[in-house]
Amino acid sequence: MKGRGIVLVAGNRDTFVRALTTVRLLRSLSCSLPAEVWHLNDEQPSKDMVRDLYKAGAVTRDLGDPQLIRPVIQRRNAEKQFQIKAAAIINSGFQEIIYLDSDNIPTQDPSFLFRTANYEATGALFWPDFWKTHGENKIFDILNIPCQDEWEQESGQMVIDKRRAWLPLQLAWFMQQHHEIYFQFLNGDKDTFKYAWKALGAPYHMVTPFLGMGGSMVNDIQGKPVEQPWQLIKRYTMSRANTWLMPQFYISDNGQACMDFIHPEGEPECVLEQFDQVVPGLQEAYFAFGGIGGETRS
Incomplete structure (x- = not known):
């Protein structure tokens, strides 16, 4: 893995369209970072979509490739496949990643985030959500971490240095891989990242402004x-x-x-x-x- 890039995940036609729109917007904002769009094996993009993404400066990647570090072979029995984000980040060819959901609409070139003091100090930037995890949630006991009065995480955008965050990424992947257990305590994938970092004492910075x-x-x-x-x-x-x-x-x-x-x-x-x-x-x-x-x- 080397360099910096954008990582997105997509699947059905709508999410591929949104991912393409996001990449096109990034280019219109003078963002030159290469981009990867990851998908499950049974959600292959059309040839036209592959071509359009390539023209926009993005390549499609199949999470079902058995040669990957963390392939995703089985689908979750639900409409939303929230369990694939950590795998896409881990399998990406980039060392430093700006992760974006396919419906995440950039308003400016996000490349500057790699140069912020908080990212340089921690190697991980997260953004808050509207809610807080209930104090009686068993996730604190399971991970042996203290319950703190703080905002949950919105994982639609993240900035991660895989070299510095390799171990918490593996734990986030484990929690998403075993979603039938951990998603009972957490709302999809989003807090698996923050709590993986917390469980291993890895540094991160949570952006402070309210949504x-x-x-x-x-x-x-x-x-x-x-x-x-x-x-x-x-x-x-x-x-x-x-x-x-x-x-x-x-x-x-x-x-x-x-x-x-x-x-x-x-x-x-x-x-x-x-x-x-x-x-x-x-x-x-x-x-x-x-x-x-x-x-x-x-």
Whole structure:
């Protein structure tokens, strides 16, 4: 393994399309890092998709190859194959990796992350999720680690130096390989990385800002197709003293799955910003490069 690169995983047609869109966006943002798109053996991309990814500067890699260090032969008995991320990272030809989910939409060239002080000090950058693991979760006993008041991990993006993180990567792979056990305690793959690092005392840095969300106010949609599905960004104000967030999930009158931030228990106030002012031109570029998602478009 050598060099730096981008690693994504994909499978069905939609995820390959999203991965292709992400790679195209990266190139439009002047990111020159090579990219690998990993898939299961029974989810082969079409010849056209392989060609399009190659043109965009990415190669497809089969996780079912028995010559790999950690091949993935069997599928998980579920729609989402969350157990393949660690294997894709371990099997990658790159030493230093920026991992991105196929639906992770970059807003700038992420190459700078390799040069940040926290990455150089630890060799692993992780991002927080909205929630915290319950204190009575048995994962703390299983891994013999202390229960701490801290955010769970969102593993849709990670920066990892495999040379420095080889052992915790193997433990994360083990937990994902034995998903029938560990996914009972953790929400899919995401926290297997953080807890693998914790169990082995390996250093990592958890990015501190709270998550935000981008979308449309359902009351403004009124059942009509939306040409620009991301109208607003909603985020909590920065408050380092805050220890709890309150994301709310519900179904709108139009039958849409919705998410919002609320603050009934002293959570920080939220701010609303225009999406196109925060990331000008992003959604136009996303759909121009073949992006899918958001509201149904006419």
